[in-house]
Amino acid sequence: MNIPFERTGPLAELTSYPQWAQKMVAECASTKQRVLDHDIWKMMMALQLDQESTNNFMRGLWPFIERFPGFMALNLLKTRYGRSQGDDKARRWLVRNIRVEQNHAEYWINWAEGAGVPRQELLEGDVLHGTDGLARWCEEISTHGTLAAGLVATNYAIEGVTGEWSRMIYESKTYQESFEPPIRASSLRWLHLHAAYDDVHPWEALDIVCTLMGENPSEMEVAHLGECIRRSYTSMILLGDRCIRTCRHLWAVNEAAA
Numbered sequence: 226m227n228i229p230f231e232r233t234g235p236l237a238e239l240t241s242y243p244q245w246a247q248k249m250v251a252e253c254a255s256t257k258q259r260v261l262d263h264d265i266w267k268m269m270m271a272l273q274l275d276q277e278s279t280n281n282f283m284r285g286l287w288p289f290i291e292r293f294p295g296f297m298a299l300n301l302l303k304t305r306y307g308r309s310q311g312d313d314k315a316r317r318w319l320v321r322n323i324r325v326e327q328n329h330a331e332y333w334i335n336w337a338e339g340a341g342v343p344r345q346e347l348l349e350g351d352v353l354h355g356t357d358g359l360a361r362w363c364e365e366i367s368t369h370g371t372l373a374a375g376l377v378a379t380n381y382a383i384e385g386v387t388g389e390w391s392r393m394i395y396e397s398k399t400y401q402e403s404f405e406p407p408i409r410a411s412s413l414r415w416l417h418l419h420a421a422y423d424d425v426h427p428w429e430a431l432d433i434v435c436t437l438m439g440e441n442p443s444e445m446e447v448a449h450l451g452e453c454i455r456r457s458y459t460s461m462i463l464l465g466d467r468c469i470r471t472c473r474h475l476w477a478v479n480e481a482a483a
Contacts, residue, residue: 227441228440230436231436232432237424242432243440257382257386263462265278270399270400281353283337285353288360292363296375297319297326297379299368301316315437318433332418333347336412358460366453373450380429383457388424391415391416391420392424434450
């Protein structure tokens with residue numbers, strides 16, 4: 226019989242969670258690090274991301290940004306009030322945070338416009354081939370996966386790593402100062418918000434997932450959650466690869482010469 230989980234330690238300490246969750250996070254850490262080490266963030270902070278690659282990034286991630294509240298809504302549909310402590314916790318959290326996400330699409334457009342990508346290109350332009358995998362994966366798992374799988378793939382994995390790369394870029398003075406003062410605050414608002422609050426959201430999502438799964442889920446269930454996390458990270462890596470395909474060689478040459 227599975228033993229219910231109720232966290233007693235600090236939210237943002239991995240040791241507060243069951244052993245299976247600690248092991249799962251550790252096994253996914255190397256894939257997450259590949260996201261954070263991706264050349265696209267280094268190029269962006271060094272102001273060496275050319276306009277084509279910037280357009281690719283802003284347009285390529287746009288479908289995911291625009292549909293993210295919808296992914297959360299799909300997971301909300303899986304909850305049933307009063308069925309379990311995990312369901313109730315997930316329901317409250319998702320309802321609250323769907324509201325938080327409501328303006329983030331507009332903030333992304335502001336960032337894109339500040340970086341030289343017109344609003345209409347995002348709203349009406351074609352998505353670059355090969356960059357839509359992240360959005361398609363999140364829709365698939367949020368529609369057809371379990372509640373725990375949907376939350377761990379989107380709100381734990383993607384929100385978590387996005388908070389970390391957002392913080393790296395936002396804290397870069399070089400990148401901040403590349404925007405003219407009159408538009409700097411509005412252009413960087415999406416980055417600022419994600420750098421500030423996404424350090425809490427993934428931990429809250431992990432807490433909910435552990436509450437849903439209990440202290441001793443089956444090895445197969447845990448393996449599936451780990452696969453979902455890694456697929457989310459890998460989808461973001463592939464998106465980054467596709468966005469900078471045309472300028473990655475030049476970046477590598479410059480790095481070698483430095």
